[in-house]
Amino acid sequence: MNSGIADFLGIGIPAVVAGMLLLGLMVQRELGPFAGLGPGGKWLLSGALGMGLLAFVLKIGVAVALSSHPESTVDRLTRNGLVPPAMPDDGRGFANPMPPRPRQYVWETLPGQAPEPADNPSNPAKVALGRRLFEERRLSGDGTLSCASCHDLDAQAGGDGRPTALGIAGQTGPRNVPTVWNAAFQAVLFWDGRAPSLEAQARGPILNPIEMGLASPAEAERRLAADPTYRAQFAQAFGDETIAFERIVQAIAAFERTLIAADTPYDRFVRGDAGALTPAQRRGMALFESVGCVLCHRGPNFSDASLLGGEDALRYFPATPTRYDSKYPLLVDGKPGVWRVPSLRNVALTGPWLHNGSVDRLDEVVRIMAGAQLGRSGELMTWLDADRSLDRIDRSPLGEAQVADLVAFLEALSSDRLRAKAAASARRPSRPS
Ligand code: HEC
Ligand code: HEC
Known part of the structure; x- marks a missing residue:
């Protein structure tokens, strides 16, 4: 038994007994004579008031029990069928009436050491x-x-x-x-x-x-x-x-394997330095999760092709057609290619971007990603004729302020040291063409 319930019983039982006695006395001495009740009436009134007191005390008892161990109580209530549990999808596509809260995306920093294969130990x-x-x-x-x-x-x-x-x-x-x-x-x-x-x-x-x-x-x-x-x-x-x-x-x-650069504003922020990111970078970080960039650029290396828990290394790009396909020849032989999800660490320092280096502005890359990889290039809702339903996934293009915030966040993924060195060399090509 836990202390909340023990306290309740220790104080509660004597209090109920005392309360009952007090009620009895009041009815016998004051209320009874005042209302002109006979002995039968007095007992009836005592009983009625006593029940009220008991019900009140029981209510407090339940409240104490629930607040002393909320998880197990709620769990027991769920198992006893008092609260419907979140229902698993039955596979026929019926929506879950009480969808479980999606697991929060966990932001991580890079480890200080890279994993090495057994047949090439470092020294x-x-x-x-x-x-x-x-x-x-x-x-x-x-x-x-x-x-x-x-x-x-x-x-x-x-x-x-x-x-x-x-x-x-x-x-x-x-x-x-x-x-x-x-x-x-x-x-x-x-x-x-x-x-x-x-x-x-x-x-x-x-x-x-x-x-x-x-x-x-x-x-x-x-x-x-x-x-x-x-x-x-x-x-x-x-x-x-x-x-x-x-x-x-x-x-x-x-x-x-020693080329690790985790000295970024993002890593400092995730390690607990709240001031490491500007407000725009923090808004961009929230958007990066909420608009779905983390579907592919996830984990501490911002890539689902990572050794650190990556799952789906390769994706179609462009996944949906956009006007960008022809503007920056993104199609390979007229079709979307299958590409590895790249890491976005230091991405602000490594333009021009994409596999063919065709885009020289990071904000444009963000627009392309939102359109081609997240379908955010058109209608807010689409009518799905086959099942006569509205697809209400937000497909509106990102606004300019959102794009700017996402770019600010991508800049927070740049190593301080590499940014300083790149700035010092004024971003000239390393060799003359
Ligand atoms: C469906 C998977 C997917 C999603 C979602 C996605 N990306 Fe990408 N991203 C890719 C792939 C694949 C590439 C590589 C494209 C290529 O080969 O040119 C890429 C490339 C990039 C690049 C260029 C990297 C470089 O070094 O040139 C940036 C920047 C980027 N993504 C940012 C984002 C942002 C910001 C979002 C959210 C708005 C996002 N991505 C959403 C899969 C995705
Ligand atoms: C002429 C320029 C050039 C030289 C020299 C060169 N690389 Fe590369 N490197 C590239 C290009 C281009 C790619 C991407 C090629 C592709 O994806 O098809 C690449 C890709 C890589 C990658 C993959 C990175 C990733 O995230 O996928 C690594 C690692 C790499 N190179 C290491 C090296 C090493 C080590 C050497 C020397 C032995 C080297 N490169 C020499 C141009 C070069």
Whole structure:
């Protein structure tokens, strides 16, 4: 028995007894004679007033019991059928009469360490070697490009600031360069998600004829093995001097797993610094959840393609037709493509945007997303002829103030350090065209 009920009984029972006695006395001595009642009448009046007192005390008793343990009481009431429980959907599409409150979206910060695969455990020597390899131009066919040529870690927040990549011998690639910052938290890599790990990803650009254009894995091994300082570094990182292509990509991946940037106003806000976001950014954060951006850009890395609890890595884009499809050629061979949901961390620093780098304003990207991915490009309601019902999902386009607030929130996802470095280099392309 809990203390509320014990208190109630301890005080309540004596109080009821005392109250009954008092009532009896009042009826016998005062009310009875005053109303001229006989002995029978006096007993009847005592009984009636006594019942009233008892009912009142019982009511207080119930209130005390309910307030002492609300959950279990309500739970018991529900099980006994006094309150209808929230009904599960019966699969025939009948609406739930008492829909359970949707689980609140939980905002999270990035962990300080990225998960690593069992077959490539990190160590400081491997990371140092990976950092050197990331900047190694000898890994490109003509010795002009390194990973860092396209993924400028400082001046361009891990991208290159161009619409699409500029590869070896001035060749332009078809896709925009995504940032490598926080890429270690993504479960699949590349715009179309075709690489399952950083190791798998790193094999691509070195041998890609329009990126670094190296002839073969053996050529990479041969070039590095000619340098004794590399042989020493491989020995420190892997235990022996063997310079194998697989080890090259493992070291690069280990280095990339250290490229974590969680020093954003958003992360500070979520850790409890209420002043870290401006009012516009806080409004944008609420909109980001309420209009449904979190359906795809969810979790601490703002991507459903994340290793941190992501579920549906790939989505159609554009999911519904809009006037933007032709304005920024968004269709691949006339059809929507299947793309990985990108992280939105540092997105304000890594324009131009989208897989083809066709949009150079972040507010325009937000309008495109709202229209193409959330259907917010037209009618507020649609008549569904098949089941003669109104689809009342809000499909009105976002207002300009809402777009501005969403952009403000996206800016709160920029690392302080990377923003400062990008500003210092005045956002010039890292290499002349
Ligand atoms: C010529 C420019 C260029 C060079 C050099 C280059 N990359 Fe990339 N990188 C790109 C482009 C473009 C993409 C996106 C390609 C795609 O999605 O099809 C990309 C994608 C990536 C990604 C995936 C990021 C994500 O979120 O999906 C990683 C990681 C990456 N590159 C690392 C590297 C490493 C490591 C090297 C050096 C071995 C390298 N890149 C060299 C242009 C380049
Ligand atoms: C249905 C899933 C989905 C929803 C909902 C969604 N997005 Fe996206 N978002 C994507 C995909 C997929 C891409 C990659 C598009 C591409 O390949 O060009 C993307 C790309 C972006 C980009 C560009 C990233 C870059 O690096 O170029 C931004 C910014 C963005 N989304 C913001 C938003 C905002 C803001 C909302 C809410 C208004 C939103 N998204 C809603 C799936 C979604």
